[in-house]
Amino acid sequence: MKTRLVPALAALVLALAACSSGTGAAKDTGAGNADGSPEELRIGYQLIPNGDLIVKDQKWLEQALPDTKITWSKFDSGGDVNTAIIAGSVDIGLAGSSPVTRGLSAPLNIAYKVPWIFDVIGENEALVAKSAGSIADLKGKKIATPFSSTSHYSLLAALQDAGLKESDVKIIDLEPQDIQAAWTRGDIDAAYVWTPVLGELEKTGKTLISSKDLAAKGKVTADLAVVRTAFADKYPKALSVWLQQQDRAIKLVRSDKDAAAAAVGRQLNLDPAEAARQIGQLVLLDGKEQQSAAYLGTPAAPGDLAKNLHSAAEFLKSQQKIDAVPELSAFQQGLAVKELSDAFTG
Template sequence: MKLRLVPALALALCLAACSTGTGASSAVNADANADANANADGSPKELRIGYQLIPNGDLIVKDQRWLENELPGTKVTWIKFDSGGDVNTAMVAGSIEIGLAGSSPVTRGLSAPLNIPYQVPWIFDVIGENEALVAREATSVDGLKGKKIATPFASTAHYSLLAALQRAGLAESDVTVVDLEPPDIQAAWTRGDIDAAYVWTPVLGELRKTGKTLVTSKELAAEGKLTADLAVVRTPFATSYPETLRTWLRQQDRAVKLVRSDKQAAAAAVGRQLNLAPDEAAAQLDELILLDGKEQAGPDYLGTPDAPGKLAENLRDAAAFLKAQNKLPSVPELTVFQKGLATKDLRDAFSG
């Protein structure tokens, strides 16, 4: 959920990790006193979750208070973020334990110079038609030359925008890309300050009412530029509280199965969180691909401890693309991304 080396994000991360200049240092320091956060039964006293307003199972878990019910001794705190870049910043600062970030920010987080000590235990959704490039007047991507396009920097939408421009034969310098979070994109669109935007629902739905969709992330995925919304968990937290993480994973699986078994109830829950009518929430749910725990352990996704899935290859491919766009200084080895998949935690959550 990606422009000129993302200076604002880089500055924020630098400030958050000022002790050594790396993201890993601050996050590890934040977890150094993990025992102080433990209850007598070994569960954490508090679990801070970074969520986004994306119509997937995470909002169902939040709405239904399943974690609060399953972890009665733990204070569950939900903190809203507008983009994955902000989630990365929070992870570096040590202010959340679990968060939602798109595959592009996770690629950056696992790569140098950030090297955030986190792993991916769950895929919230594979992005489809719920993320797209919408224009006010242009009827094709190449028609955006010289125009102003908004997107949240360091997000999957930013990554997809760069891919869409390249696909249309445009260089980044052929357009003006501005960094705006989704709520600001909607305001800028209403004022007429931007010509186009690459963003996700629910803001995308508002832009589509008066704009034209030029390309969707589903189309780009079919050409090898797949994007997804991923869960990230700080590695020291996962090590200290494995049963809590397994409980979290089981609730996410429960939400996906609710979507499949009772779409009306799932849409009502998502609608409450997004302030949307259930039918509109249901339509937005349909634009995403949701996977249950068994599917996530398959070879096309997270895989298993003995056989990491293709998600690792996808993240490395994204790193190579971002390196070519001068957004990363180097491309990590595939093993970096394979180690970044929490396949053991996923397996343990559903074994036995």
């Protein structure tokens, strides 16, 4: 759920930009099968208790695309997914709205689109402290979060809302598992992170604010699917199948919560009760809901997700995290609304 533009990545971006209008289209997955399906579909997933883990656990894609090799690769953050998309090694991946905002902005300008919202983030991401009674009490303290993630974005928003500047605290860049280790050692005073690590921190810490609280203040975050534009253009039927399996997972959550929790629990190594609790912290949307004006929208009317990403870009620019704010149209064009519509019509 984050984006790092380290020197090596910056060099890669410049190299790819020289031969493409947008990064992320440098490599394809082969000539494809006779039926038009890809020889391989490479998926970048994260350990987040949403429908993607159900699709993986139930092997629905393997069943629906029998002639396609389905390769699942685990990533710790959306920034790493961005890097993999740029390198052309992932076709569809999960990244938070903050790294996607950065991906659709300069200098990255990644050639990908958003065809699906995995979840709207709620209580599954939060700021937890060891002893502070309020966010203001964190002044001068060490706070860990994965840089440029949705958690990082939310942490900056929470500090601003509490009247603190970024310089008033010491923010440390750590991946979730490293955050848990640093918390145990006593190296940090607080952390903004997501489940399942969040659940471990909450056992000994106090939640000061969640992403659900921040959403009520206008700082909405989400876990989004991104698909390489080249892949979506070449294999529209495969993308439709992928979208239909994601929709199937949401319907399973609603029709058989026990089965859904068991599937997510297996993927996260959690007991079903805890998996069910974590699933319940997210807002999950089926295919019809995704096409509403509040979310992705339709080809005729792109939804509010584009506005949310544009608003996030304005905030990131104010925090000097991106160089410039793209026009709203850039985010509207970054929504794969036609592909989403095609998957659920006809």
